[in-house]
Amino acid sequence: xxxxxxxxxxxxxxxxxxxxxxxxxxxxxxxxxxxxxxxxxxxxxxxxxxxxxxxxxxxxxxxxxxxxxxxxxxxxxxxxxxxxxxxxxxxxxxxxxxxxxxxxxxxxxxxxxxxxxxxxxxxxxxxxxxxxxxxxxxxxxxxxxxxxxxxxxxxxxxxxxxxxxxxxxxxxxxxxxxxxxxxxxxxxxxxxxxxxxxxxxxxxxxxxxxxxxxxxxxxxxxxxxxxxxxxxxxxxxxxxxxxxxxxxxxxxxxxxxxxxxxxxxxxxxxxxxxxxxxxxxxxxxxxxxxxxxxxxxxxxxxxxxxxxxxxxxxxxxxxxxxxxxxxxxxxxxxxxxxxxxxxxxxxxxxxxxxxxxxxxxxxxxxxxxxxxx
Ligand SMILES: *Cc1c(COP(=O)(O)O)cnc(C)c1O
Numbered sequence: 001x002x003x004x005x006x007x008x009x010x011x012x013x014x015x016x017x018x019x020x021x022x023x024x025x026x027x028x029x030x031x032x033x034x035x036x037x038x039x040x041x042x043x044x045x046x047x048x049x050x051x052x053x054x055x056x057x058x059x060x061x062x063x064x065x066x067x068x069x070x071x072x073x074x075x076x077x078x079x080x081x082x083x084x085x086x087x088x089x090x091x092x093x094x095x096x097x098x099x100x101x102x103x104x105x106x107x108x109x110x111x112x113x114x115x116x117x118x119x120x121x122x123x124x125x126x127x128x129x130x131x132x133x134x135x136x137x138x139x140x141x142x143x144x145x146x147x148x149x150x151x152x153x154x155x156x157x158x159x160x161x162x163x164x165x166x167x168x169x170x171x172x173x174x175x176x177x178x179x180x181x182x183x184x185x186x187x188x189x190x191x192x193x194x195x196x197x198x199x200x201x202x203x204x205x206x207x208x209x210x211x212x213x214x215x216x217x218x219x220x221x222x223x224x225x226x227x228x229x230x231x232x233x234x235x236x237x238x239x240x241x242x243x244x245x246x247x248x249x250x251x252x253x254x255x256x257x258x259x260x261x262x263x264x265x266x267x268x269x270x271x272x273x274x275x276x277x278x279x280x281x282x283x284x285x286x287x288x289x290x291x292x293x294x295x296x297x298x299x300x301x302x303x304x305x306x307x308x309x310x311x312x313x314x315x316x317x318x319x320x321x322x323x324x325x326x327x328x329x330x331x332x333x334x335x336x337x338x339x340x341x342x343x344x345x346x347x348x349x350x351x352x353x354x355x356x357x358x359x360x361x362x363x364x365x366x367x368x369x370x371x372x373x
Contacts, residue, residue, distance in 0.1 A: 285346070
């Protein structure tokens with residue numbers, strides 16, 4: 001039995017007719033760039049997140065960049081984020097002209113280690129961008145307290161955690177703004193690219209609406225230098241359709257995670273992900289930690305079971321980040337995780353037998369403690 005790491009065909013096949021129908025409606029309306037479908041998605045997504053505004057943009061990377069830009073972050077500023085994650089967060093910080101300052105991740109939740117904040121703080125610090133990595137919120141109480149104490153903005157990178165909750169509130173609604181990606185593989189994915197910023201801040205929402213559309217303040221009037229980062233109508237219509245099933249699909253991901261956790265609990269040296277206190281996990285990624293990862297990878301390959309590694313290189317060791325001057329040893333937890341993380345297939349469409357096949361393959365390659373002793 002083959003188990004692909006992601007299976008977008010399996011996700012879309014049962015909704016093909018509905019997808020074609022909403023795409024047809026966009027074609028009939030001619031609202032391809034911005035327009036009524038985008039307006040509708042923005043209303044629905046803001047309501048889902050529990051914020052006053054959602055502003056659709058062209059990608060998650062743009063959402064991060066434009067959110068920071070709208071808040072006036074730029075050259076001379078420092079922005080704190082985590083060393084383990086996807087490069088886009090740091091790219092967006094650099095695109096504003098600000099300097100990223102990294103902190104290590106927590107060894108249990110894999111999100112920003114709040115103990116590192118004090119050391120990262122300087123008189124130039126303007127903001128913290130916590131990444132809700134793999135589908136669970138960072139330790140937001142501690143982050144928001146620290147930010148309040150030092151007058152810092154908090155902009156959430158929620159690109160991997162659509163629908164995850166922290167103390168009963170959805171991510172994106174916890175800081176000044178939350179940034180989402182609708183890349184096809186995300187928990188809420190478009191049939192192409194897309195992103196959104198959610199916020200309660202009216203002025204900020206207005207600023208992003210203007211920035212994403214060439215700084216427009218009138219049809220032929222440009223109040224500032226902006227960019228083209230409009231969301232397209234087809235993606236908005238598709239996202240609106242898929243938003244209706246997001247909670248249900250996240251619940252199915254949680255069920256698969258529970259089966260994996262349960263099956264692996266006696267495996268020597270294998271660490272399953274842990275959900276932190278006061279939060280729900282939406283398992284965009286199910287990353288186990290295993291010291292002899294190469295052996296496990298070989299076994300999974302042999303059995304045609306897909307897997308991923310998120311991420312094999314921490315951000316500070318990426319060649320692109322060499323100018324930051326950070327060497328190996330700077331963020332030991334991120335570095336250890338980069339060597340040990342292995343992501344197993346997890347998506348709502350996984351069949352019961354497919355999950356069983358993944359479990360069997362892992363258990364064969366990584367024996368249980370009781371077998372060894
Ligand atoms: C996917 C992702 C992004 C970037 O989103 P795009 O839509 O691909 O530009 C940013 N941050 C994190 C944590 C992501 O996983």
